[in-house]
Amino acid sequence: MPLSLPIHGRGASSEVPNRFEPIVFDPSSSQLDEEELAAPSRPPTKVYVDHSKSALSYNDSPDIPFEVSINPYRGCEHGCAYCYARPFHEYLGLSAGLEFETTIFAKSNLPALLTSELAAPRYRPATVTMSGITDAYQPVERALRITRGCLEVLAAARHPVNIITKSHLVTRDLDLLSHLAGFNAARVDISLTTLDPDIARTMEPRAASPARRLAAISAFAAAGVPVGVLCAPLVPGLTDHELPGLLSAAASAGAKWANFIPLRLPGATQAVFIDWLHQNYPDRAAKVLSRQRDLHDGRLNDPRFAHRFRGSGPFYEHLTQTIDLHRRKHNLAAHGPKLSAEHFLPPERIKDPGQMRLF
Numbered sequence: 185m186p187l188s189l190p191i192h193g194r195g196a197s198s199e200v201p202n203r204f205e206p207i208v209f210d211p212s213s214s215q216l217d218e219e220e221l222a223a224p225s226r227p228p229t230k231v232y233v234d235h236s237k238s239a240l241s242y243n244d245s246p247d248i249p250f251e252v253s254i255n256p257y258r259g260c261e262h263g264c265a266y267c268y269a270r271p272f273h274e275y276l277g278l279s280a281g282l283e284f285e286t287t288i289f290a291k292s293n294l295p296a297l298l299t300s301e302l303a304a305p306r307y308r309p310a311t312v313t314m315s316g317i318t319d320a321y322q323p324v325e326r327a328l329r330i331t332r333g334c335l336e337v338l339a340a341a342r343h344p345v346n347i348i349t350k351s352h353l354v355t356r357d358l359d360l361l362s363h364l365a366g367f368n369a370a371r372v373d374i375s376l377t378t379l380d381p382d383i384a385r386t387m388e389p390r391a392a393s394p395a396r397r398l399a400a401i402s403a404f405a406a407a408g409v410p411v412g413v414l415c416a417p418l419v420p421g422l423t424d425h426e427l428p429g430l431l432s433a434a435a436s437a438g439a440k441w442a443n444f445i446p447l448r449l450p451g452a453t454q455a456v457f458i459d460w461l462h463q464n465y466p467d468r469a470a471k472v473l474s475r476q477r478d479l480h481d482g483r484l485n486d487p488r489f490a491h492r493f494r495g496s497g498p499f500y501e502h503l504t505q506t507i508d509l510h511r512r513k514h515n516l517a518a519h520g521p522k523l524s525a526e527h528f529l530p531p532e533r534i535k536d537p538g539q540m541r542l543f
Contacts, residue, residue, distance in 0.1 A: 190463045191226060193389050194286075195263035197459065199279040200270075200452040227286045229261050231324055234289035239298035239334070240312065247490050250346065253316030254298070256330040258289035260318040262350065262391040265460035266417055269317045271451035280452035285390075288324055295333035299531050302341050309525035311344040321351035323390055335360045341531060342367045344523035348414065350375035350388065352396040355403045362407050367527040371410040371520045374401050374439070376430055378423045386464045387419075398437040405438025412441035412520050415507075419447050420475030421468055424503060428510050435514035442516045444507055446495045447476060449485040475499060 191197045241253045259273060263285040270280035278287055301307060314320045320331040338345050339360040347354060347361070347370075354361075354372065364370035378384050379394045392400070404411035413434035418424045431442050449457055461469045473484065479495035480486040486496075494500070511518065 190386075190460075191282075193226065193263070194282060195265040195267070195387070195389055195460060196281040196285060196456045197463065198281050199283060200281040200455045202274045202277065202279055203452070204274055205277070227282055229286050229288060229324070231288045231290055231328075234258060234291045236291045236293060236297060238301065239291075239294050240301055241316065243316075245489065247493055248316075250311065250313040250316065252310050253313040254294065254320070254334055255315055255317045256291050256294055256320050256334065257318050257322060257324065258291075259284050259287055261285055261288060261322045261324060262319055262388055264388045264391065265457050266387070266419065266447055266449070266453065267318075268448045268450050268453055270453045270456060272317065274452065281456055288322075290324065290328055290330060292328070292330060294330055295337050298334050298337045302337065302343065303531040307530070309341075309343055309528040311346055311523045311525070312338065313346045313348065315348055319349050319351060319391075320347070321349045321353040323353075325351075326353060332357055332360075337531070339363050340529070342369055342527040342529050344369040344525050346371050346373065346520070346523065348373045348375065350377075350391045350397060352392040352400045355400050358403060358407055358409070361404070361409050365407075365409045368521070368524040369527065371412070371523060372400075372404050373412050373414045373520065374434075376413045376415055376434060377417065377419075378426055379429055379433060380423075380426070383423065387460070394433075398433055401434060401437040401439050405440075410521055411439055412443075412517075413439045414443055414445070416443075416445035417447040418444050418503065419472060420479060420499065421472035422465065424475075427503065427506050431507070431510040431514055431516060435516055440517060441520050442507065442511055442514075443518060444503065445493050446479050446500065446503065448492060449476070450487060450492075454484055 189197060239254055241255060242251060260267060260269065270284045273280050273284040314331065325331050335357050345364060361370045374397050376394065376397050381393055384394055401411050415427060415430050418427060427444065434442055461472055476484050478497055478499045481496055486492055
């Protein structure tokens, strides 16, 4: 794929060919003149309704630390150049490039589905993770409030939930998460990838700035909601040197635990990220890709179970030793607290279905 020009506010700057589509449009072979080819447009975000059949997604992957998740949206407007969820858009007949961050599918019926599933006689509560794939607090959530609706259902049922996000918007729902925290049923992981606002602005163009993410940590810590930090992904040769500073800043903001995941480049994400890297950091591209290979036995990605979220070799050992050292220095745990479902109240036993309006 030829190097494309960056588009302001987007992580990808072109469409990556869909591996399932036999016909691919190549703009360079079209009749467009050079000026049209060189001038990237600013594609708007389009949101479509996704008529889901279920709210809860289950997995039995041996290396994923949760079994149940809720994903209110397909695609993510944050536009992170490294996003491992990009290839999922290919199953919808779309591209993992620009279409992933400009074509969003919103599961508007999710709160109603969730209520029905929690009320099922055979349902047994276990901690639900939001978001396991795309961010539940991406920009469109501000207007659609699907995540908020799901949290209202979970809060009314006193159901344990773990939030993972890189958005300051999560603080909007502090009331519901504080309520759940009173039953040891809520924790929040803030994704913090860099403290450099310039890197964040290009790598995660529509996500919250590093300062806003630290402010979110402070807000939850002050409210007594367990909060930690997930340094993911660490980009070798670009942000890995920030690990001590990330932990220091997170601890100062009130985080109680910290962990990291090295950069993953599955499927079409690899093409998007390499394109982004050459556009924005051409002087560091060779170093980043070389170190990425150092982490994965000479490959840019290792998709094997028990390996895909980790690394190997001396450089990976250096990263694990670094985070261990600075966790001890800042009194940070390696993982968040185990949540409880002992106070779970099935929806049919909630006396006032509208009680969450009090929040």
